[in-house]
Each structure stands twice: as structure tokens, then as C-alpha cells.
Amino acid sequence: MGMTIAEKILARASSRASVRPDEIVVANVDLAMSHENADLVRKSFLEIGVPRVWDPSKIVIIFDHRIPAESEKTATTHKAVREFVAAQGITNFYDVGRGGICHQVLAERGHVKPGMVVVGTDSHTTTHGAFGAFATGIGATEMAGVWAEGALWFKVPSTIRIEVTGEFRPWISAKDLILHIIGRLGAAGADYRAVEFDGSAIRSMTAASRMVLANLSMEMGAKAAFTPVPEIGPDPAAVYERVLHIDAGRDIAEPQIACPHSVDNVKPLSAVGELPVHQAVLGSCTNGRVEDFEIAARIVAGREVHPRTRLIVIPASQQVYREAMRLGYLETLMAAGAIINPPGCGPCVGVHQGILAAGEVCVSSTNRNFIGRMGSKDSSVYLASPAVVAASAIAGRLAHPEALEPVHA
Amino acid sequence: MPEAKLVLRGCVRAVLPENIDTDIIYPGRYLNITDREKTAEHLFELAYPGIRAELQPGEFIVAAANFGCGSSREQAASALKYAGVGAVLAASFARIFYRNAINLGLPAVVSPVAFKLCAPGDELEVDLTGGRVRNVTQGREFASAPLDPRAIELLQAGGLIPYLKRKYATAQGARP
Ligand code: SF4
Numbered sequence: 001m002g003m004t005i006a007e008k009i010l011a012r013a014s015s016r017a018s019v020r021p022d023e024i025v026v027a028n029v030d031l032a033m034s035h036e037n038a039d040l041v042r043k044s045f046l047e048i049g050v051p052r053v054w055d056p057s058k059i060v061i062i063f064d065h066r067i068p069a070e071s072e073k074t075a076t077t078h079k080a081v082r083e084f085v086a087a088q089g090i091t092n093f094y095d096v097g098r099g100g101i102c103h104q105v106l107a108e109r110g111h112v113k114p115g116m117v118v119v120g121t122d123s124h125t126t127t128h129g130a131f132g133a134f135a136t137g138i139g140a141t142e143m144a145g146v147w148a149e150g151a152l153w154f155k156v157p158s159t160i161r162i163e164v165t166g167e168f169r170p171w172i173s174a175k176d177l178i179l180h181i182i183g184r185l186g187a188a189g190a191d192y193r194a195v196e197f198d199g200s201a202i203r204s205m206t207a208a209s210r211m212v213l214a215n216l217s218m219e220m221g222a223k224a225a226f227t228p229v230p231e232i233g234p235d236p237a238a239v240y241e242r243v244l245h246i247d248a249g250r251d252i253a254e255p256q257i258a259c260p261h262s263v264d265n266v267k268p269l270s271a272v273g274e275l276p277v278h279q280a281v282l283g284s285c286t287n288g289r290v291e292d293f294e295i296a297a298r299i300v301a302g303r304e305v306h307p308r309t310r311l312i313v314i315p316a317s318q319q320v321y322r323e324a325m326r327l328g329y330l331e332t333l334m335a336a337g338a339i340i341n342p343p344g345c346g347p348c349v350g351v352h353q354g355i356l357a358a359g360e361v362c363v364s365s366t367n368r369n370f371i372g373r374m375g376s377k378d379s380s381v382y383l384a385s386p387a388v389v390a391a392s393a394i395a396g397r398l399a400h401p402e403a404l405e406p407v408h409a
Numbered sequence: 410m411p412e413a414k415l416v417l418r419g420c421v422r423a424v425l426p427e428n429i430d431t432d433i434i435y436p437g438r439y440l441n442i443t444d445r446e447k448t449a450e451h452l453f454e455l456a457y458p459g460i461r462a463e464l465q466p467g468e469f470i471v472a473a474a475n476f477g478c479g480s481s482r483e484q485a486a487s488a489l490k491y492a493g494v495g496a497v498l499a500a501s502f503a504r505i506f507y508r509n510a511i512n513l514g515l516p517a518v519v520s521p522v523a524f525k526l527c528a529p530g531d532e533l534e535v536d537l538t539g540g541r542v543r544n545v546t547q548g549r550e551f552a553s554a555p556l557d558p559r560a561i562e563l564l565q566a567g568g569l570i571p572y573l574k575r576k577y578a579t580a581q582g583a584r585p
Contacts, residue, residue: 139509
């Protein structure tokens with residue numbers, strides 16, 4: 001019987017000829033990633049009583065959620081992790097100023113290879129399926145077990161295949177596609193399952209755009225998500241739980257917006273109605289890359305951020321920051337009135353650098369709009385593409401880039 | 410370590426809707442709290458602060474589908490456990506939350522109908538291995554998915570860390 005990509009990788013990692021959905025396998029882990037929650041992992045690991053991690057070269061630790069430390073408490077946990085990393089000989093450690101958001105850094109520093117089993121103490125670890133890895137999020141205690149043993153049990157997931165053909169309309173991007181899919185399948189639509197994306201519209205996407213799809217697949221519960229790579233693909237006779245066909249041009253006529261307070265509450269932009277916006281956020285592991293800044297810069301060039309609105313821009317990594325600077329995008333964004341935050345998670349998880357007050361509305365290129373995610377429990381977050389975020393910052397309300405006044409020369 | 414009980418008795422503290430995400434259970438702003446006991450202080454803080462205020466040890470949280478969706482934060486499971494929740498019964502769980510709960514020794518029971526057949530204050534008897542829930546107050550019984558042997562083993566050990574601790578202590582530090 002043919003195998004899907006997830007089945008192939010789990011079979012290899014558990015030294016089996018083949019595996020089927022629902023089987024339990026113990027797979028060797030190729031890469032184990034943590035961010036600041038490495039402090040929780042460290043504590044659990046020390047409790048186990050094993051003196052050394054199984055393989056320091058396979059562990060990567062990247063600070064991103066609270067950088068630079070926003071409080072003494074965080075500074076203390078950062079310090080504890082630094083000391084642990086040094087004591088264990090973990091050299092793949094990206095401290096403040098050396099990296100950025102964990103998923104971006106893991107990708108751009110070439111830690112992920114096709115066919116790998118990657119676990120991370122972050123739910124959006126699914127992002128690395130864009131490079132052909134079986135990559136999934138786990139909790140800190142489970143990671144402590146991985147640090148001790150280098151292996152983890154998995155239930156082999158069934159796979160949903162999503163084939164996307166056709167041409168995207170102007171201003172429509174990977175973000176709109178995946179929001180559309182989440183809206184159709186629901187927040188639990190891919191729970192416990194793997195997702196394989198393929199089709200001409202996917203194959204013509206940039207790596208950054210493919211990362212958007214794999215990243216946000218988490219928001220419909222996916223355990224792992226894959227976009228095509230030359231090195232590993234499904235068998236022709238692979239068995240899927242379900243196959244979905246999407247025509248990008250026909251099915252996605254306008255930008256897609258995930259309305260409060262769940263990511264599957266997706267509406268076409270025109271159905272959301274008049275919505276004044278106080279804050280616009282461009283960043284995160286979903287949409288904080290160079291191509292996102294390029295499109296935003298194109299939209300805001302020669303324009304000004306609306307007086308009512310704050311535009312907060314957060315490069316996903318140091319590398320993205322430097323590249324966007326070199327290409328002039330940051331200059332353009334700043335000239336329009338944007339503030340540039342240091343690379344990292346920024347306000348995405350509601351800690352610092354752009355927290356919302358009660359009653360405020362934010363349009364954001366991030367990935368979650370849960371109650372209180374970015375600040376007050378009485379604030380609201382609308383998730384959208386970088387193009388819509390940039391256009392909304394200029395208009396001061398939720399806006400399509402095409403709806404902006406022309407720039408006067 | 411006393412063996413964990415396999416039949417739990419307690420009252421329902423709250424019946425919650427579907428898609429209770431981990432930000433609702435434990436807000437992201439408290440993620441730098443890494444003492445598990447202390448995470449309990451912020452359970453449901455933004456959306457349902459009353460739950461923690463009124464929770465009695467051993468009480469149940471009942472929910473519709475996809476409980477624990479969102480972030481991988483283990484604090485969501487530890488906050489429930491250390492606040493004293495006896496078990497969570499949901500129509501389904503998001504996968505990372507489910508693993509976190511079992512790994513921390515918090516029973517997570519899949520019951521497609523519990524949220525329809527329980528009201529706050531009802532007394533329940535939850536048979537973890539038998540796959541059966543009795544609503545004592547309403548005098549009715551309904552099915553749940555029996556926990557698999559791996560989950561039972563972890564719950565009885567008190568969670569993954571005590572389980573591994575014991576394993577390595579008996580192996581005298583030798584890796585398998
Ligand atoms: S950017 Fe947001 S979603 Fe991505 S890793 Fe950081 S906090 Fe999580």
C-alpha cells in the first residue's frame with residue numbers, strides 16, 4: 001500500500017517498512033527546538049535525573065517571545081537557560097540579537113532537512129513541513145523526555161490532501177488561501193491529522209509563502225503539514241482521508257479576514273463591514289518576512305499611516321531585518337509612520353511591544369485572534385494578509401489595497 | 410507515590426463551549442511563570458475568572474469539542490491540574506493539550522455527550538478505564554472513550570517526569 005509523506009517519514013524514523021494511520025510508533029527525533037520555554041523543559045529535565053541531554057547537536061534553542069527581556073522575571077529565566085545551554089554543550093543557541101522568531105531562524109539557518117522528524121515546544125512547529133519535515137509541536141514535559149531519550153511516541157496521523165490550482169487574483173496571497181481553508185474546515189478540521197498541500201498554485205509559491213500555509217495549518221489542528229519538496233513526496237497510491245480541490249482564482253475572490261475570537265471565523269473582506277482600526281501589526285512567524293515587507297512597502301509608499309492608527313512592524317529575524325533594510329522597505333514603512341520593533345514575536349502573544357487597550361481594534365498579519373491574545377480581553381484582533389494590514393493602516397479602517405486613494409505625485 | 414484513582418468522583422464546576430483555546434485557559438502574558446504550582450493562579454483569568462475563584466479540589470471541567478486548541482503552552486494543563494481540577498471531560502481535545510494533560514498527570518476524558526448531559530453542580534462518577542460516566546445527580550449514565558493503557562500508566566506514575574525518573578532510577582542512570 002502506498003504511503004503519504006507523514007507515513008513515509010514516521011516509518012523511516014521508527015525503522016519500519018511501512019506504517020498506517022492510528023498505529024503507534026516510537027520515532028527517533030532529528031531536531032528538538034525550544035524557545036524561552038526551554039526553562040520549563042530544563043526544570044523537568046533536571047527532575048528526571050539524567051545528567052546529559054541525548055545529543056546536544058540536535059537541540060536548538062532560540063529566544064524570541066520576550067526579547068530583549070521585558071521584566072526581571074524573564075531575565076532570570078533567560079539567564080537560567082543560558083547557563084544550562086553552556087553546561088550541556090548546546091551550541092545551536094540563538095540569544096538576543098543573534099536570531100529572531102524560532103521558526104524563521106530554524107528555517108533560514110538551514111537546521112531543517114526534508115524527511116526529518118522535528119519537534120518543537122511551540123505549536124507552530126508545523127511551519128517546517130514547508131521544507132519536507134514531519135514537524136510538530138509538543139509540550140515542555142514531553143520535550144524533557146526527548147532531551148533524555150531522543151525519541152517520542154506518535155500516533156500515525158491520517159492525511160488530508162489539499163490541491164490548489166488556478167491563478168491568485170491581484171493582492172491575494174498564501175495568507176488568504178490558508179484562512180479560506182481554515183474557514184472551510186474549522187478550527188478542529190485537521191485535528192490529529194497531517195495535511196499535504198500540492199497543485200500548480202502551491203508549486204509556484206515562494207518558500208516564504210509555503211511557510212505561511214504550513215504555519216497556519218496548526219490553526220485547524222494539524223499535527224503536521226507539508227508543501228512539495230523534490231526530496232520526498234507521497235507514493236502514487238497513497239491513501240488520503242479526504243482530498244480537497246481549490247481553484248485559487250475562482251474560490252478566493254477577495255482578501256480573507258479571520259474575525260474575533262477564533263481563527264476559523266473567516267469572512268471575505270467586504271462582509272466584515274466598516275471597521276475603524278487602532279493598530280495594525282505586520283510581523284510574526286506567519287507573515288514577518290521580506291516578501292511581506294515588500295508588499296507592505298509598495299502599498300504605503302508615498303502615503304501616511306492614518307492619524308487614528310499605529311502601524312507596528314516586526315521583522316521575523318535579524319536576517320529579515322537587515323535584508324528589508326538593505327532593500328529600503330523599512331525606510332519606506334518608517335517614512336509612512338510605522339514603528340519598527342526588534343525582531344521577535346512582538347505583541348503577538350500579548351506580552352509587550354504593542355498591547356491593546358479595552359475597546360481597541362487591531363488588524364494583524366499574525367495567526368491568532370483569541371480573547372485577550374494581544375492585550376485587553378475587551379480588544380479585538382482581525383487576522384489578515386500583509387497587504388490588507390498595510391492598506392488598513394493607511395485607511396485607518398479595514399481596507400482593500402485597491403480601495404486606497406491614489407498617491408499624488 | 411500512591412496509585413492514582415481510576416474512578417473519580419466529584420462535581421462539575423463548569424460546562425464550556427467548543428474551541429476553548431489555551432489563551433482562554435492560561436493567558437500568554439503569564440508564560441514566563443515556570444513554577445507549575447503558580448500557574449494555577451491565572452487559570453481562565455481573562456474569560457472565566459469565576460471558575461478558579463469557586464473551584465473545589467477534584468471538581469470537573471466539562472466542555473464541547475476541541476478543548477485546548479491553540480498554543481503548545483503546558484501551563485494550560487498545569488494551571489488546571491494545580492488549581493485542583495480532577496479531570497477535564499470534553500467532546501474532543503486538541504492534540505498537544507491532550508498530551509500535555511496526560512504527561513502532567515491530569516486526566517483528560519473524551520466524551521462526545523458529556524457537555525450535553527451535565528450541568529454545573531452535577532455530581533459525576535468517571536470511570537477512566539471502563540469508558541463510562543455516571544451523572545449521579547441526574548441519574549443517567551453515558552459512554553466515554555476509555556483511556557489507553559499508555560495514558561493510564563502515565564497517570565498512575567503521576568505524569569511523565571515521575572515515570573521517567575523511576576525508569577532511570579531503576580536503570581541506574583543507564584540509557585536504554
Ligand atoms: S510570532 Fe506569535 S505565533 Fe509565532 S512563535 Fe511567536 S508568539 Fe508564537
